[in-house]
Amino acid sequence: MSNYQAPLQDMQFLLFDVFAVDQQWRQSPALASVLDRDTASAMLHEAGKIAGECVAPLNRSGDEEGVQWIDGVVTTPNGFKQAYDTFCESGFSALTGNTDYGGLGMPKSLSVLVDEMMYAANSSFNLYVALSSGASMALDAHGNEFLKQRFLPNLYSGRWGGTMCLTESHCGSDLGLIRSKAEDFGDGTYGLTGTKIFITGGDHDLSENIVHLVLAKLPGSPAGSRGISLFLVPKYWVNEDGTLGAANGVTCGSVEHKMGIKASATCVMNFDGARGYLVGEVNRGLQCMFTMMNCERLSIGIQGLGCAEASYQSAVAYARDRVQGREAGVKSTMDADPIIVHADVRRMLLDMKSTTEAGRAFAVYLGMHLDQAQYAPSAEARYQADAIVALLTPVAKAFFTDLGLDSTVLGQQVFGGHGYIREWGQEQLVRDVRIAQIYEGTNGIQAMDLIQRKVFANQGESLKTYLHEIRRFLQRDWQGEQADFADQLQQRVAQLSELTEVLLQRAQHSPYELGAAACDYLHVVGYVTYGYMWMKMLSACAPNTASHLTKQKTGAYYFKRVLPRVDSLIASIQSGSDPVMSLLAEEF
Template sequence: MPSYKAPIRDLQFVFHELLEADETLHNLPGFDEVSPDLVDAILEEGGKICEELLHPLNQSGDQEGCQFNDGQVTTPKGFKEAYSTYIEGGWPSLAADPELGGQGLPETVAFMMEEMLCSANVSFSLYPGLTRGAISALNHHASDELKQQYLPKMVEGRWSGTMCLTEPHCGTDLGLVRTRAVPNEDGSYAISGTKIFITGGEHDLTENIIHLVLARLPDAPEGVRGISLFLVPKRLPDANNEPGEQNGVSCGSIEHKMGIKGSATCVMNFDSATGYLVGPENKGLACMFTMMNSERLAIGMQGLGLGEVAYQNAVEYARERLQSRSATGVKAPDKPADPLLVHPDIRRMLLTTRAYNEGARALATWTAMNIDLAHRHPDEQVRQEADDYVALITPIIKAFFSDYGYETTTLCQQVYGGHGYIQEWGMEQFVRDARIAQIYEGTNGIQALDLVRRKLYINDGRLPKRFFSMLDNYIAENGDNPSLAEFINPLRDANALLQDLTSWLIAESEQNPDELGAAATDYLRIFALTTFAWLWARMAAVALEKVESDSSGFYRTKLNTARFFMGRLLPQIQGLNSGIRSGAGLMMAFDESEF
């Protein structure tokens, strides 16, 4: 059975030392009580919840899965009790508004907790994770009456939330949505239609489930401009705001999936169900994007979380498993063979995983800190700048984190050899669970298109220009430091390549719009690797200042990992750049009959 140990020390390094988030967040309105000791206490207690309560249910939850009987869904054994303990501890409400019953802590803290949840039990994490996204959408777009009625119990965790977008005939192209909303005389709406792939659409963890549903009003415009958003409760609240009569919402079935089997993925039928308009008519997709962007960041965290737990277990296996002798001479003379860890290729797989995980942890926490700045900083210019960073990085976190998460869980499975393919060791579950993150909440191809078709262009290209300026300034400020040269020089080259490629791509797309689609996935990876290089240079700078006085070896290891990233992983961008510049014609030259 696999194990999990929350990476508290590295989370503390990123929060306190790399980003110096203590001072940044403490000075924001509402965060004056957020101290280093408080953050550490939350991380340590959250780590215990994940290690001792949730992770022990991960493998058994996968083996048992969710059960569907007579329209009811039962989660795996132990999930319901664990969820009760989880909400009693106030964990769903960490970053929620105190006026709604939340604790009002920074999103940055909630993000770090999200990583640990995903490592411990990604199926379990989806239930409160979807609710967090629904809370965000309602808080931004719902009427005060709806907020007062629904949000406090959702923040508490007694009521959960879902997002109902996909239909049997449409996934990404939401302009094809057919679910209908007919006005009732009392101001509510009758919602009718079928939604599929609905995470947490039905389960036994909460008293009520609040569905956010995209539907069309009568005579609504065609396409995405004719979609509205509705709140549809599983049970209609009674006079005391407790779950009352069953609404016209039912679960038709649950999916039998490759992974995340402890998470119920449902077909949901709406039969004249009572719903309430959220936001303006025909503006539902814009309202839903508040939740979708929140979920895309959370899905990226699944890649990081699973990469971390896979790495921890693969390292322990490599330490203990004896297999062959080292090429440079016997390392364990008292044993019949040397441990796997002596072999360079084993180290390649482990260090690839580690370097990606630690880079992702830094980027996720930096992004979360910018969410806090965008929401709370008193200076409008700072808020706009932070919001631009979050908008630009969101598709990168969703796509690259989930791509590398699947790659690295597979690498860690490979470390085990044949045992990695056997259920009892747990590695094959991490691989299966990681796969879905590349698909749901907008496939990674869609995320890449969002980056190249939208984020490069909106506000006259302000988002990438602002980001590149930040990298340029960092390089200029540190370029003359000889101790940082081995980190700054690769970053400088990567930054120059990315900016030149961006200009080339925009120019080429004016002649052939297919160039954007052809380049998108590889371009996003180059952008991600360059961003990681910036953060690894910053982490190396911190480590260099402290390595001489460190007896634990933490900073020496951080420096060595930074060197591995710069030398072995960052060079991918050269080949990806060449591939992009070969042009869309290599793909589009084929006639359809040739496929």
Template sequence: MQYQAPVDDMMFLVRDVFSLTKRLGHIADFSDFDEDLYHAILEEAGKFATGVLQPINRSGDEEGCHFEDGVVTTPKGFKEAYQAYVEGGWQSITADPNYGGQGLPKALHVLIEEMFYSANTSFCLYGSLTGGATQLLQAHADDATKEKYLPNLISGKWSGSMCLTEAHAGSDLGLLKTKAEPNDDGSYSIEGSKIFITGGEHDMSENIIHLVLARLPDAPAGPKGISLFLVPKFLVNDDGSLGERNGIVCGSIEHKMGIKASSTCVMNMDNAKGWLIGPPHRGLACMFTMMNLERLSIGIQGIGLGEMSYQQANTYANERLQGKATDGEAPAPLIKHGDVQRMLNTMESFNKGGRALGVWLGSYLDVAFHSEDKEAVKVADVMSAWLTPIAKAYFTDAGYETCTIGQQVFGGHGYVREWGMEQHVRDCRIAQIYEGTNGIQALDLVGRKLIGSKGEFLDTFLSEINADLESLPASDHKDKVIRHLSELKELSTTIISKSADKPDMPQLIACDYLHYVALVTYAYLWLKMEVAAKGELDDKSDFFFKRVLPRTLGLKASIESELY
């Protein structure tokens, strides 16, 4: 089945739900953009996803990447698709216009990424890492480094990677052992090995700019002793031309459950030349600029795959004749069976709610990165910090559930390769693991964002929603949202108050708490969509409030069992 880019649904969010031109119009960087431009870009992105990326998705999964003597070759068609991607300007969407970027909002870009993840997740990952590397350098590199590296990263001529994980350390970056020794010319010699490096080596771009975490000789132990280094695959001469090959090479690639056309590399550094980015021993703080953007991107992966799974399941349910319907029709299309309707409506609840949260979070990132209003930036920073772990973890948990439901709609046909449903399940499964496991995201939300801020982040979140609720008309659904927000506040206050006496409690309840907050957030966003749709989404909204939101009851009971 051909992917159908949901441009109308996306423009509904851009135009009617969030009014992005008004929401971001006060920011000088976005003042020249209008809804016609946003619509045109989404239309073109949909065409690229359908016409260029989807046709090589299954073949890329079947062929996978090839590795020989340190060289990684991507599957047939990927190199040509990447060239079309670069020529189309898709890598430069949100980047700084001073270095060749288009400077468009992140709130728009999350929708473009969703389309690309729907059509070809493995391909989309390469550009995602490059985008994160670009944003990191924009935020933390000196002017000379920006001039030297940003234009080619932004154009897509060069690509980027993020080198964090080591075999012995896993998610505990404080244990990393990669070393950086200073050289007389201001550079550093990097020694060490990194694993699970997405796009660490491939044949699509002329150079790969690796952002590597390592320790200086005088580094203190733990995460506060980590520095960040730029380590190019090929050294870059002063005139911008490529020089000799650097001492960073791919030792092997992983053979994976899914995303097989994405190269996941072991990267070995032997006297690799690198340059310090940001202050010494502050590398982890700098890297979080990239990590948080990647976490949102991986969350969008869950939505994109969920949307593709839904489209295929919905089409199949309308065409497949099976059994007898309650109205007596036999054989009846699957869509007439109540349980199939339940499955499809559940999938749609997650997809639409997640897409709305993605745009909402993207708009806060736009304010945080671009606004000159200090108070607005302060609020946006808090909202971005609060919502990012929710987006990464819940988008992917719900995305995986959605993909398995889609497979279930197909019955036995969903289990065989020819229909493509099992690839969505395999491709989506990794999204719950990498860029910080979903358990780590939940611990971040409860430990740092809730308890660590003594509830201040939660209060900002609740204030933002409550201020908007005042403008929405009275309804049963609005009453439910208000009640859930009140219960969330009460539950969260109890968690904070008991955390000192129950040190194990935050870890025990973290995942349930994140899901609880996510569902309450979705309820608010479903209410906004329902109001904006003026009756056209009432049935879909009713299903969410009646059949999905009640999951909070079990989550709340589970959390409370550890509190008292």
């Protein structure tokens, strides 16, 4: 039932009108050499076409068929291989890849939008691609020249896929506990043994080979997270001449049966003395993972955004079509009106629309900072951008996906009973998006990361820088309603600032204070950030452009009906950790 249409107009509005991202591209020689405004627009157009015409039509059939596991071999649903080939042939598997090894070297400010389209069209499908991209990025950052030359070109072309093998059955959030072992063969290769679970794309039939990045411990390494190394283990050994050799002791033991993303192979992977290479330094495996974490987390966050957009588009179409009840206060000759006339239906649609559009802006904003962190000419600018990325990535991951669930639930609700039936596709979006709050670090872990490592650890410095940026942006001559919104946001920024001070104080004395506040605190930062994004969008609206008028009304909805949510969150946090911690474990 999906009729997904990439929101190209809104994307271009963000890139060029709101953020003038092409200026940033022009300032970096590396970026200026690969794209300009027209190339970017053409690529978005092409991605939208593939998403809408090629990937989206497989979303429901993929959910119905799921992946098949037979004797250790995983088969993806009908049509996935063909769509994958189209996607790769169009260059999208190489989108942000290093140009030295066959990548296209495109900026994150562009790829976040492509990511949104693909997740919106088919989350299961895009996961194969996203994991390959993540593995490539880790390899590019930490692999030696030999590994990069041998593996990156085929990863970029999509001939080979990539995975990240971190989780084991007894540890997910707490990777210090992992038990997988690596043995040094003394010839520059290592033997990997252990079982990994929840491995996305651990086995499948889309590519000729699969490159696994595996966390494991070498003998005698320190306990906990300081004793973990990263290894590259191919499914089929790659010969000197680049041809594929024998199967390499990596097998898929089973696939999980899940609530959603059923066309994504979530595998139990058994490593039985499988041969691999060390990536980066011994015992620095977790750090290697962390360098790419910000991109991966943002990507998974964008799954939330994409699913919300897909659900919104279907809900609007249904609300225009479905007649039921009459418009309040209007004498109509109709038996019933389209349900889009009802205020409560509009509330649902506007909750979705106002948060998804702000989220899209935030994704571009973060993408630009990721680009700056990589390409800015001065070290200072790179450092500044990196600090913003570090601060806001957990917010994006958790907030996009929390609101992604809320939005898809609303989009399902608009359909009434028909939303609960499989054929309309709205319930699938709820099931598919739900995982995004869990994987790539649960949203609870993101909240702790934000409040503990990104705020407390530097005594709120990065946050201050960010809030200062917002304050500075608000110091312009806003007119009319926008002046009110700017005032409101100014107040929220002050509240957040004050709240942070209080928490930093309290955390000196109570070990539970940050944990008790974490989730609500992240949401406060999220809502304030969306307010900032809305002010940026409003500032780019021309008075007489129809689409800009709609923007302004949607922004007004955000300030009047959504932003006030921070009041309750702050009140809840203010009550401190005592109410959270006072029960003994056995009292639950």
